[in-house]
Amino acid sequence: MSDAFITEERIEGRDEGPLAGRTVAVKDNISTAGVRTTCGSRMLAEYVPPYDATVVSRLKEAGATVVGKTNMDEFGMGSTTETSHFGPTENPVAPGRVPGGSSGGSAAAVAAGEADLALGSDTGGSVRCPAAFCGVVGIKPTYGLVSRYGLVAYANSLEQIGPFGETVADAAALLDVIAGSDDRDATTRTEGDDSSYADAATGDVEGLTIGVPTELFEGADEGVVETTRAALGELEDRGAETREVSLPSIEHAVEAYYVIATSEASSNLARFDGVRYGHSAEAEGNWNEAFGRTREEGFGEEVKRRILLGTYALSAGYHDKYYAKAQDARAWVKQDFDSALEEADVLASPTMPVPPFELGESLDDPLQMYLADANTVPVNLADLPAISVPAGETDGLPVGLQLIGPAFGERRLIRAASALA
Amino acid sequence: MTARTVQRGEDDLVTVIGLEVHVQLETATKIFCGCPTEPADEPNENVCPVCLGLPGALPVLNEGAVESAVRIGKAIDATIPEETRFHRKNYYYPDLPKNFQITQYDEPICADGELEITVEGDRRTVTIERAHLEEDPGSLQHVGGGGGIDSAEYTLVDYNRAGVPLMEIVTAPDFRSPAEVRAFLAELTEVLEYLGVFDAERDGSLRVDANLSMIPGEEIEGDAREIGTDALEAANRTEVKNISSHRGAEKALAYEETRQKNAIERGRAIEQETRHWDESRGITVSMRSKEEEKDYRYFEEADLPPLRVADWKEEISIPELPSARRERFQGEYGLSEEAASKLTSRKEVADFYEDVAREYDPDLAATWVADELLGELNYRGTEITAVEDRLAEVRRLIALVADEEITAKNAKEVVLRGMLDDGDDPETIVSREDLGKTDEGEVQRAVEEAIEDNPEAVADVEGGDDGAINFLVGQVMGKTGGSADPGEVNRLLRAEIEG
Ligand SMILES: [Zn+2]
Numbered sequence: 001m002s003d004a005f006i007t008e009e010r011i012e013g014r015d016e017g018p019l020a021g022r023t024v025a026v027k028d029n030i031s032t033a034g035v036r037t038t039c040g041s042r043m044l045a046e047y048v049p050p051y052d053a054t055v056v057s058r059l060k061e062a063g064a065t066v067v068g069k070t071n072m073d074e075f076g077m078g079s080t081t082e083t084s085h086f087g088p089t090e091n092p093v094a095p096g097r098v099p100g101g102s103s104g105g106s107a108a109a110v111a112a113g114e115a116d117l118a119l120g121s122d123t124g125g126s127v128r129c130p131a132a133f134c135g136v137v138g139i140k141p142t143y144g145l146v147s148r149y150g151l152v153a154y155a156n157s158l159e160q161i162g163p164f165g166e167t168v169a170d171a172a173a174l175l176d177v178i179a180g181s182d183d184r185d186a187t188t189r190t191e192g193d194d195s196s197y198a199d200a201a202t203g204d205v206e207g208l209t210i211g212v213p214t215e216l217f218e219g220a221d222e223g224v225v226e227t228t229r230a231a232l233g234e235l236e237d238r239g240a241e242t243r244e245v246s247l248p249s250i251e252h253a254v255e256a257y258y259v260i261a262t263s264e265a266s267s268n269l270a271r272f273d274g275v276r277y278g279h280s281a282e283a284e285g286n287w288n289e290a291f292g293r294t295r296e297e298g299f300g301e302e303v304k305r306r307i308l309l310g311t312y313a314l315s316a317g318y319h320d321k322y323y324a325k326a327q328d329a330r331a332w333v334k335q336d337f338d339s340a341l342e343e344a345d346v347l348a349s350p351t352m353p354v355p356p357f358e359l360g361e362s363l364d365d366p367l368q369m370y371l372a373d374a375n376t377v378p379v380n381l382a383d384l385p386a387i388s389v390p391a392g393e394t395d396g397l398p399v400g401l402q403l404i405g406p407a408f409g410e411r412r413l414i415r416a417a418s419a420l421a
Numbered sequence: 422m423t424a425r426t427v428q429r430g431e432d433d434l435v436t437v438i439g440l441e442v443h444v445q446l447e448t449a450t451k452i453f454c455g456c457p458t459e460p461a462d463e464p465n466e467n468v469c470p471v472c473l474g475l476p477g478a479l480p481v482l483n484e485g486a487v488e489s490a491v492r493i494g495k496a497i498d499a500t501i502p503e504e505t506r507f508h509r510k511n512y513y514y515p516d517l518p519k520n521f522q523i524t525q526y527d528e529p530i531c532a533d534g535e536l537e538i539t540v541e542g543d544r545r546t547v548t549i550e551r552a553h554l555e556e557d558p559g560s561l562q563h564v565g566g567g568g569g570i571d572s573a574e575y576t577l578v579d580y581n582r583a584g585v586p587l588m589e590i591v592t593a594p595d596f597r598s599p600a601e602v603r604a605f606l607a608e609l610t611e612v613l614e615y616l617g618v619f620d621a622e623r624d625g626s627l628r629v630d631a632n633l634s635m636i637p638g639e640e641i642e643g644d645a646r647e648i649g650t651d652a653l654e655a656a657n658r659t660e661v662k663n664i665s666s667h668r669g670a671e672k673a674l675a676y677e678e679t680r681q682k683n684a685i686e687r688g689r690a691i692e693q694e695t696r697h698w699d700e701s702r703g704i705t706v707s708m709r710s711k712e713e714e715k716d717y718r719y720f721e722e723a724d725l726p727p728l729r730v731a732d733w734k735e736e737i738s739i740p741e742l743p744s745a746r747r748e749r750f751q752g753e754y755g756l757s758e759e760a761a762s763k764l765t766s767r768k769e770v771a772d773f774y775e776d777v778a779r780e781y782d783p784d785l786a787a788t789w790v791a792d793e794l795l796g797e798l799n800y801r802g803t804e805i806t807a808v809e810d811r812l813a814e815v816r817r818l819i820a821l822v823a824d825e826e827i828t829a830k831n832a833k834e835v836v837l838r839g840m841l842d843d844g845d846d847p848e849t850i851v852s853r854e855d856l857g858k859t860d861e862g863e864v865q866r867a868v869e870e871a872i873e874d875n876p877e878a879v880a881d882v883e884g885g886d887d888g889a890i891n892f893l894v895g896q897v898m899g900k901t902g903g904s905a906d907p908g909e910v911n912r913l914l915r916a917e918i919e920g
Binding site: 029030031037039044047049050051053148149150151152153156157183184185186187263264266267270271272273275276277286287288291311314315316319323 | 470473474475476477478479480481482509511513515518519520521570571576578716718720723724725726
């Protein structure tokens with residue numbers, strides 16, 4: 001079995017539809033009726049959902065064939081797919097290296113040709129990071145464009161389900177299928193109801209203004225910066241214009257993101273107590289001890305670390321100091337993006353400031369791993385859409401270019417990115 | 422509005438009580454999913470991924486629950502915000518599917534309301550600090566062992582209730598006696614039933630937590646109604662849980678009041694604690710001796726976008742409330758306060774009364790609705806809502822009485838009872854039992870026959886024996902099949918005998 005998958009099982013859709021004859025790999029935190037959905041965790045290793053996520057129903061309706069459930073960092077918490085209870089996934093285009101995360105299995109499946117398309121979820125970069133590391137295209141939609149019903153929540157105010165493809169047109173076609181309002185997710189909006197994203201993949205960037213936020217290039221790997229600049233040069237050659245813009249509040253983004261994401265996670269993951277589903281420990285003692293033992297056994301190191309951080313950040317006496325401040329920072333980040341997007345049609349940066357890590361390299365230093373998300377997390381804080389498109393290589397390793405657009409500006413992003421892939 | 426000053430001496434203790442009342446809102450479906458709120462036959466029948474808290478399921482707000490809340494807000498004259506939003510209250514408990522409860526925190530749907538009550542003839546205004554929407558948890562059944570969650574052999578969980586919409590209504594510490602609490606709960610539930618948002622008959626639809634403390638009289642300056650926050654905070658209070666009725670509230674708090682008073686008089690300190698009302702034993706029992714301040718880590722529920730309700734207050738109308746109707750009935754129909762109270766205690770009763778009183782004598786209508794109809798229903802352990810489709814028939818029966826087509830006695834004892842017991846309509850019973858009032862000629866003939874057939878009784882009547890006249894009345898009634906008016910028969914007999 002390919003190490004991109006946790007479960008390889010085919011789910012057939014309708015015979016006809018826009019995705020008929022195409023295979024799709026689905027991240028293992030997206031519920032599939034009758035097919036186990038583990039979130040890469042021991043906690044849900046045997047959990048079989050009784051219902052389909054809205055995006056899975058839409059895949060079936062569109063004629064797609066789901067080929068399996070892909071590996072991921074446990075509950076989406078990581079940037080390397082190494083925190084999975086089911087072991088790591090190797091990067092198919094950079095042997096010995098990680099595929100990125102947390103949707104590493106989905107990106108790897110597309111990069112290795114094991115699926116035409118894939119779905120991931122992006123809470124702080126979890127679609128864009130593996131897309132960049134595996135040399136494929138990944139889209140993080142505007143918050144509210146795609147239904148989250150059936151997506152097992154990590155940080156529900158930040159995350160969206162997003163598509164992967166080898167080309168921008170492929171990923172856009174998958175986005176067309178999954179976008180649009182859903183009665184089961186009150187945060188969805190109608191902007192994607194009659195979408196035509198695939199049609200926007202024309203590669204026409206004539207007259208497009210690309211804002212380049214200096215802050216997102218600072219401290220990045222030299223080879224990554226060069227490759228990114230070269231890709232921007234290619235867009236300029238095709239008629240786009242670049243200009244420097246500034247996002248001053250971005251220095252607080254990583255801190256704010258980890259406070260908000262872990263706070264929400266501490267609540268979202270509280271339901272895993274062994275009473276109704278999932279791992280249940282053989283425990284002596286009262287219910288409280290049984291809950292504790294179940295969670296001790298069922299969750300891995302990184303998940304426990306984030307639940308503890310989030311519980312702390314929300315606690316009386318610390319709430320104002322951490323959670324409330326992080327919300328303030330989130331509001332500033334949004335404002336900065338709004339101003340920058342008044343000066344430019346889209347913003348551009350390296351998706352990841354570094355090339356793919358070697359397997360095992362980052363596990364011992366979670367803070368280093370958190371900092372690698374510096375360019376992706378601000379977009380989630382601002383609820384904006386972004387795309388990662390292959391920019392080229394540095395020392396034979398893939399580099400992704402991230403383009404960021406205004407809310408519900410997916411068509412603009414797809415048009416710009418399709419000039420490169 | 423003036424509140425009566427509570428009498429007190431220097432050494433007296435003044436009872437101070439505040440309430441948190443949970444009421445179940447009458448909606449067809451749960452607050453965040455489409456599952457029915459109707460009681461189920463089996464445990465865990467009315468459940469779905471949302472109310473079971475399955476991974477990936479999301480809440481969607483039932484706007485009907487919000488509408489009910491706005492009605493309540495209007496009835497208690499509360500401030501309703503422009504937008505209402507939800508928070509998560511985080512705590513672990515086996516009846517809580519997500520291990521957090523979706524509730525409201527700093528922006529409740531209702532704030533700063535009030536409700537007027539009457540206690541022993543005095544009018545009082547109770548401040549309602551806030552009322553907010555939230556989801557009910559599931560229910561637990563502890564099996565074997567000690568029977569509690571920490572002592573049972575095992576515990577079963579039923580999520581049928583999980584997600585049922587609740588309104589938590591929090592009062593200021595405005596009550597000075599258990600009787601006031603009972604009057605408040607009666608008024609509150611009456612109002613809620615009038616609004617059509619609450620059903621008192623539904624199992625578990627009312628749950629009350631009460632905070633009670635005793636404040637030494639010397640710490641109070643002036644009116645005991647207005648006790649400073651310092652004095653309130655200085656006194657230890659107990660929270661009494663597990664109260665589920667008006668009467669239960671009065672009994673539980675009377676017990677707790679006496680218990681605290683006795684302890685203070687014996688020089689013992691009152692512990693700040695939570696106590697459980699044991700209805701069957703009639704006592705409160707300590708639940709936890711050490712009360713830790715709980716940290717619920719409230720934060721906003723991002724899955725539910727804020728709902729704009731700014732215009733709802735104008736768009737939603739509420740009916741005339743019981744207190745206003747009570748007063749109007751006294752003025753408009755000349756009813757006594759007691760009759761007006763009885764007739765307005767339920768909206769359905771008051772509506773039916775008005776329907777009848779508009780056409781017939783309001784006093785006759787009051788007797789028939791409040792005494793005869795409600796009396797017969799009460800005797801059968803049922804109520805007006807169970808016979809809503811029969812009220813048109815009851816109205817026709819009252820018309821027969823008002824038009825003197827049949828006697829009041831027959832109308833009640835034969836027709837009304839027959840209608841309720843056998844389901845027949847009044848006209849069928851009247852003709853089957855031949856209850857139509859007989860013509861005077863027939864009664865006159867029966868009177869003459871009775872006199873002729875019973876010379877001894879006639880002689881006794883002439884001798885002044887009143888028992889004998891009753892015997893003769895009975896004879897006439899028998900001959901006319903009970904359709905004659907007994908008073909009229911009595912008059913005719915005397916006229917005939919005494920000439
Ligand atoms: Zn449900």
